[in-house]
Amino acid sequence: MIIISDTAPLNYLVLIREIEVIARLAGRVLIPQAVYDEMHAHKTPQPVKEWVDSQPVWLEVRRANTSLFTPQRKIGKGETEAIALALELKADVLLIDDGKGIKEAHRLQIPTLRLLTVLEEAAKKNLLDLPEVIDKLKRTSFHLPPDELVEEMLERDRQRKQTPSS
Numbered sequence: 001m002i003i004i005s006d007t008a009p010l011n012y013l014v015l016i017r018e019i020e021v022i023a024r025l026a027g028r029v030l031i032p033q034a035v036y037d038e039m040h041a042h043k044t045p046q047p048v049k050e051w052v053d054s055q056p057v058w059l060e061v062r063r064a065n066t067s068l069f070t071p072q073r074k075i076g077k078g079e080t081e082a083i084a085l086a087l088e089l090k091a092d093v094l095l096i097d098d099g100k101g102i103k104e105a106h107r108l109q110i111p112t113l114r115l116l117t118v119l120e121e122a123a124k125k126n127l128l129d130l131p132e133v134i135d136k137l138k139r140t141s142f143h144l145p146p147d148e149l150v151e152e153m154l155e156r157d158r159q160r161k162q163t164p165s166s
Contacts, residue, residue: 009114
C-alpha cells in the first residue's frame, strides 16, 4: 500500500504523541520534499522538527514530479507536491486535511484520508484512546470539525467499546 502524506496530519500526530499509530496502520509513509521542508519551517514546533530529523525507518522522502499536476485552486507547496507524488506513484491514499487540497485530490480521483479518520481507525484497532486523543488535539491549533461531528465520532467509539467482539 502506498500512502502519501501532507504536512498537517504528521505535524499533529507528532504534537499529540501518536505519530507511531500511522506506521502501525500504514506500514510505510512517503512524503514529498516540500512536506519535509515545511516540517523544518521557522514556525514549526520543535518536537516536529526533531521528529522529522530522526526520520523513522517507515518514513520516506521523495522528490515529486510537479509537472504531472497543475492545481486549479490556490494550495500550498506541500499539498501540491503531495498530490503530484500521489499521481506519480499511483498512491492508494493521500493523507491530507487541507480542504482545497482535498478538493484537488478528489478532482484527480485520488483517495484521501483526514487525520480524524486515521485516529478513528486506530481506535477501532485499539491502538489509542480516542477521547484522550481528541482532548490532546483540542490543546493544539488543529481545526476540529463542528462539535456535533466530533461527538458523533466519539459516540461511535463508545458504542464500539460496549459491543463485545465476535
